[in-house]
Amino acid sequence: MTDFAFPRLGRMTPRAVALILAAFATLTIGGQDVAAQAPLDAGTVMDRMYASPKPKSSIITMTMVISKNGQSLSRTLTTWMTGDNARGESERTLMKFLSPADVKGSGFFTTKRPDGSTESLLWLPALGKVRRLGSGGSDQDSPFFGSDFTNRDINGFAEADFDYAMSGFEGGTYVIVATPRKGLGYEKLVYWIDSSSWKYTKIEYWRSGKLVKSQAVAYTAVGAYLMPSKIVMTSSSGSSTSLTFTDYKLDQVLGDQIFTERYLKQ
């Protein structure tokens, strides 16, 4: 009917956008108020870390800043999230970009079902169109949004994918070496886990005997939860990416009308 042209997604490729959401799934691990005690075995520590409760719902603003050679790019977005696969519920996340101006107003909505399948929609206001996305490709080791995180880092790891060994316990912090049971893109991860909150404060990522990057996390108390306030991933190449979380609204009643294509477009 017409000649050839291409809708422009800008720099927000569906793959990259889709995987930003999983950050919230892995970063909203709540803390348990367990007092520091005698050293435990590595498996128990990891059990406690993974067993931390999550808020039932959240509204959070996130700013991502990618820095390299003294220059940086930033994006800000608001996310609405509800549900928990661990409770047999579908996890639904809706996000809207606030900046930069060229992607402002774009939105993304994903539903992650307990069986692991994911349904994703992308709202592109410049085209006036909602695009359905295919997901699940074998791109876990690709950079996430051009950042220092890979998609796998953002998605998080499953506890059962690693063997754990205690490396040390000092000043109330456990140092645990996690060795993948299958190919996960790294030779090993080293966790620093605070025994008072059961939160990890640092992760080192090792490949071929070399430290390739490290992640540091700062937390803030929000109601009954300890939520990440800032995550910085620093690569050995010199670049770094920070994720800053603000404007937490947790355990609010988020009606079904929010997690719809209609709300995505508003």
Add this chain to the structure above:
Amino acid sequence: MKRFLITLFISASLCAPWLSAQDFSGSMEARLGWSWGASDLAPQTQVAEGRVDGRIGPADLPCGQYSARVKVVFDPATAASSLSLGEAWIKLFAGPFDLSFGNQVVAWSVCDAFWPSDVVNPWDMSLPVDPVRMPVPLARALWTCGPISLDLVVHPWWFAAVTPASRWLPSNALADAGFTLTFADNKPAFDWENVAYGGHLKASVDLLQGLDLGATFHRGRLSTARSVVAITGMSSAAIDLEYDPATMVGADLVLAPGAGFLLKTEWAYTALRDTSLLEPEADAATLEGVSGLEYSIGSFQVIGEYVYDWAKGNTALGDTERHSAVLILSGDVGSRLSLKVAGIYDFSDGGSGMVTPQISYTLADGLSLACVSWFFMGDPATRYGAWKDNALGRISLKYSF
């Protein structure tokens, strides 16, 4: 109408402080272009756009929203500038209905390179390889009930598409033969019979990673002209430009089966001049379809689409068919660089095609540099080969705020 809408935009901007969550933004874009064979870079149109968006009512639970855009275009070649209104609408949320009025774009199509279902808005085809939807005044009601939605539109005024520049058009055989031509452009006037209307029904099904089924109906007049030629003398001819009534029915499907794949298909059947849908008259029906597969590999995306065009012919010439294939590769390299290469190949006329490489680089937040080119191949008598000498490129610097 344009003056009224621009006044409306200015009024809305002035009233914005009384509305909640108003937001001003815009962009400025400077372009340089070249034609293949030319040795210099010629300034192209410079574009500045301003927009205001906002919500009506409480920010947490708005009862409506509005948006308006104005665009200023300056053409260095002619030193002419123009002010035009882009999308400018107000939307009210009423229970399960979203009611919107004003200058709008309606995009029902689900495919990437061709859009058979997008028949509401006329197209600006001044650069036919990069067409742009033109917003038109319309009333729209979107009803949503769970996974089902029905989008109804009524657009009372008819607007013509912007035709391609002359270098993109085939030569006129009659003019070449020395005929004196007279033209009559029979643009439809406002009339109740010319009020266009249509709708798109969509149902989302919880199957695999999601399935969307859609059906489209639209009744209106074509925004592009059909030429009716009458020989009026030994060396004179009269050409009437007619904008035919058109009734379109269509269907579309999008399925995400998983593993990174996405299947899409979209078909539109159009009956012209009030001919029968089932038994159309000669030259009075078309069928357009696109079927495609999309896959993501790392941070790159591959889209392949098959495009089919059919037109009902007359007894002497028979029907015409076209088969084309589209391939689009796109992706990001790092956080600043985006690459895209797209190609289309038309198998129907002995083979002709077009290749479009595109690269964009983000210099800073909101500031980007882009370069795009169009190359054509094939015999001069073919669809894309006819544009072989029209290869061109464009560099643009855009600042969004």
